[in-house]
Amino acid sequence: MTEPGTPRLTFWLELASTYTYLSAMRIEALAQAAGVAVDWQPFLLGPIFKAQGWSTSPFNIYPAKGRYMSRDVERRAASRGLVFHMPDPFPQNSLFAARIATVAATHGWLPPFAKAVLAAQFAHRLDVSRPDVLSPLIARLGFDPADVFAEAESDDTKARLRAATARALQLGIFGSPSFVAEDGELFWGDDRLEPALSWVTARMNEH
Amino acid sequence: MTEPGTPRLTFWLELASTYTYLSAMRIEALAQAAGVAVDWQPFLLGPIFKAQGWSTSPFNIYPAKGRYMSRDVERRAASRGLVFHMPDPFPQNSLFAARIATVAATHGWLPPFAKAVLAAQFAHRLDVSRPDVLSPLIARLGFDPADVFAEAESDDTKARLRAATARALQLGIFGSPSFVAEDGELFWGDDRLEPALSWVTARMNEH
Numbered sequence: 001m002t003e004p005g006t007p008r009l010t011f012w013l014e015l016a017s018t019y020t021y022l023s024a025m026r027i028e029a030l031a032q033a034a035g036v037a038v039d040w041q042p043f044l045l046g047p048i049f050k051a052q053g054w055s056t057s058p059f060n061i062y063p064a065k066g067r068y069m070s071r072d073v074e075r076r077a078a079s080r081g082l083v084f085h086m087p088d089p090f091p092q093n094s095l096f097a098a099r100i101a102t103v104a105a106t107h108g109w110l111p112p113f114a115k116a117v118l119a120a121q122f123a124h125r126l127d128v129s130r131p132d133v134l135s136p137l138i139a140r141l142g143f144d145p146a147d148v149f150a151e152a153e154s155d156d157t158k159a160r161l162r163a164a165t166a167r168a169l170q171l172g173i174f175g176s177p178s179f180v181a182e183d184g185e186l187f188w189g190d191d192r193l194e195p196a197l198s199w200v201t202a203r204m205n206e207h
Numbered sequence: 208m209t210e211p212g213t214p215r216l217t218f219w220l221e222l223a224s225t226y227t228y229l230s231a232m233r234i235e236a237l238a239q240a241a242g243v244a245v246d247w248q249p250f251l252l253g254p255i256f257k258a259q260g261w262s263t264s265p266f267n268i269y270p271a272k273g274r275y276m277s278r279d280v281e282r283r284a285a286s287r288g289l290v291f292h293m294p295d296p297f298p299q300n301s302l303f304a305a306r307i308a309t310v311a312a313t314h315g316w317l318p319p320f321a322k323a324v325l326a327a328q329f330a331h332r333l334d335v336s337r338p339d340v341l342s343p344l345i346a347r348l349g350f351d352p353a354d355v356f357a358e359a360e361s362d363d364t365k366a367r368l369r370a371a372t373a374r375a376l377q378l379g380i381f382g383s384p385s386f387v388a389e390d391g392e393l394f395w396g397d398d399r400l401e402p403a404l405s406w407v408t409a410r411m412n413e414h
Binding site for chain 1: 272381393402
């Protein structure tokens with residue numbers, strides 16, 4: 001529960017994204033310090049990339065950019081004392097994890113689940129497309145993996161994830177992490193987390 | 208002249224780039240405060256984009272990304288009290304300006320020339336592909352535009368600009384601004400200027 005009038009920011013996250021790992025690990029502390037309520041919203045980048053004519057991550061299509069990204073994330077992670085390894089293969093298939101994240105969002109445990117998936121993938125080199133990798137992450141949060149898997153594979157969950165991705169496209173989102181203010185202002189990338197928080201608190205103070 | 212042992216950074220700049228405008232307007236102050244010597248190096252992104260299969264800026268090929276970039280640069284410019292307008296057309300043809308910049312680099316007046324070209328383009332809405340726009344910028348720096356134009360169109364200048372662009376590709380550069388340390392460490396984007404300066408000063412302090 002947040003008090004009425006609290007500035008809000010929506011954190012749009014694709015679970016296979018390296019920079020999203022960087023943001024997920026620090027957004028709660030930064031948002032709390034700034035007095036901002038954050039709504040975590042899972043979506044899929046795959047269909048958005050496909051709409052741009054890409055069959056995989058642009059980091060694979062443009063190798064110089066991919067090499068740079070890997071080094072850049074490594075540097076930023078190191079400066080924050082965070083373990084980081086590029087997964088192999090990259091990007092991982094995040095469809096099932098995103099469906100579970102959609103379930104988690106409904107039931108209020110998306111932030112710890114998303115952080116667990118991102119840490120498994122980018123710190124512990126695990127393949128998060130595998131149910132046997134995701135299962136213990138869910139169990140550790142106190143839920144029954146079988147129940148959660150069933151809900152994740154339901155038509156309703158699939159439809160909600162598809163709707164979220166369509167909404168992301170509509171909002172102009174083309175990468176992850178993206179941060180969207182209530183007035184529609186869009187910020188893209190881990191390095192835009194601070195400006196996004198400043199944006200929503202500045203707007204709030206005007207009222 | 209800089210003292211031996213001064214940390215150095217090469218600032219690779221494409222004169223048609225919006226984010227390069229943001230960096231050019233602040234790199235001197237930041238580098239001086241950090242005790243870093245900066246070597247400005249003009250190059251062309253066009254041939255590098257072409258090598259990736261792009262016939263124009265990715266900001267044109269991917270409209271969502273282009274719209275976001277324009278808004279992002281606008282916000283960052285505003286936060287620094289800098290005027291910014293998207294040029295029309297974008298990107299401008301920067302070939303002639305880059306050749307003049309190559310001449311300017313040889314004679315030691317690249318920073319003021321590059322800043323003048325970028326301000327003309329992004330603050331004053333001028334078309335910097337036009338010799339009659341570039342001419343007064345050169346005259347204002349105390350040089351004869353006709354002489355400079357002749358040197359800019361010489362085979363030697365053209366060859367040096369081509370070599371610079373080839374070297375940029377070799378260094379893994381795929382966008383502008385890029386900052387390269389003496390150890391080859393690459394930083395891309397206006398938001399990586401501070402990390403690039405920290406990188407070279409930290410390395411220097413280790414010795």
